[in-house]
Amino acid sequence: MAMKELKKSSVIRLNIGGNKFCTSVDTLTQREPNSMLAAMFSGRHNIACEEDCEKGYVFIDRDGTHFRHILNWLRDATVPLLEERCKYSELLREAEYFQLVGLTEEIHAFLNKEDDQIAKLDAELTRRDIINFILSNATMKFRGFNLSGLDLSKLDLTKIDFSYACLRNVCFSGCDLTRVKFNYADAEGAIFNNATLTSSEFLGANLRDASFVDAKLRFAKVDSACLVNCSFLRAILENAQLYNSDLTNANFRDANLIGSYVKDVNLQHLVGANLGILTAYRNGFICKNPDEIR
Known part of the structure; x- marks a missing residue:
């Protein structure tokens, strides 16, 4: 009715x-x-x-x-x-x-509450430490650090290298993560809601149960990552690269992948996403805007 x-x-x-x-x-x-x-x-x-x-x-x-x-x-x-x-x-x-x-x-x-409590005891830095490092050194690298359970929401973390870091249950909501590297990071359960992740990198990252609701991942590079149970509800992945990743039970409802390059990904997991028109390219597909097809 x-x-x-x-x-x-x-x-x-x-x-x-x-x-x-x-x-x-x-x-x-x-x-x-x-x-x-x-x-x-x-x-x-x-x-x-x-x-x-x-x-x-x-x-x-x-x-x-x-x-x-x-x-x-x-x-x-x-x-x-x-x-x-x-x-x-x-x-x-x-x-x-x-x-x-x-x-x-x-x-x-x-x-994540109990895990957070345990992780915070093991975290090597606090939110204040992170802010102080950013203010003193714009090129600071956190490669391999254990930052589990920290609340880093709404910080400007542009160009920071979190490769190989333990970022379990970290809250990145509302952060500017432009050109940030998360290569081989363990970010299980991390929250990226409303974050800007333009040109960010996720090579081999563990993002199981992570949340990217309303996140902006334009030109992001996601290769061989674990995205099991991830939520990309209404996320913008325009011109992103999505390679070889496990998308089991991932939620791409109302996500925009126009212009993205999809390779070795089960397209059944992208049900509900805006894919435009899939055009074969090399061993994958480019999700083109129908208005650009002539």
Whole structure:
């Protein structure tokens, strides 16, 4: 059905993969206004939905096992206590599907909390040390350093060399990482949301479970990297080079790869990405803008 104009107090009945829920427009739209759920029920867009004939339930074809946790997040901003770690991975996938960026970041933080506490004890430098080094030496290299668990968000880290460094669970959100080298770095669980990574390098890097939501990776070089479970939701990878990398369960939904060169990559993992028109080039493909094809 086409969504009708709804009041904030309106009751919404949802059928998520056979699991039925009742909530309000206010709950679905207020906490995460840029999410898919907010877009569906705010009235900003006329989105077509399937309607369950029983009592007017709106049907969404997803696993509803964890949807109650999503509703509780939207109501109270709470991350649930789940018995098994794998359940958080399942919840994370649903949060990414519904584009709940706040919940996604909180799950990452929750999963890495204990690891962060341990890693911070082992980290060789602090955030203040990093800032002081940058101020004193613009060409500072952190090759091989253990910086695990540090919060480096919103720093200007341009041209820094993090090759071979341990960057597990480091928060780079909002950083300027232009021309930064992450070659052979262990950045598992690192957060790069809203970061600028123009012309950055990721040769042989471990980026398992890393988050690149809304990141800008124009002209980035990603070669033989582990991108398992990575989220590139709405990321910009224009003119990037994507070679020989493991993209198992990676999320490229609404990502832009126009102008990128894709080689030895399973294109099934790029479902939902803007690939334009794939043109064969050497042993790979160039994702060209359809307007440039004559």
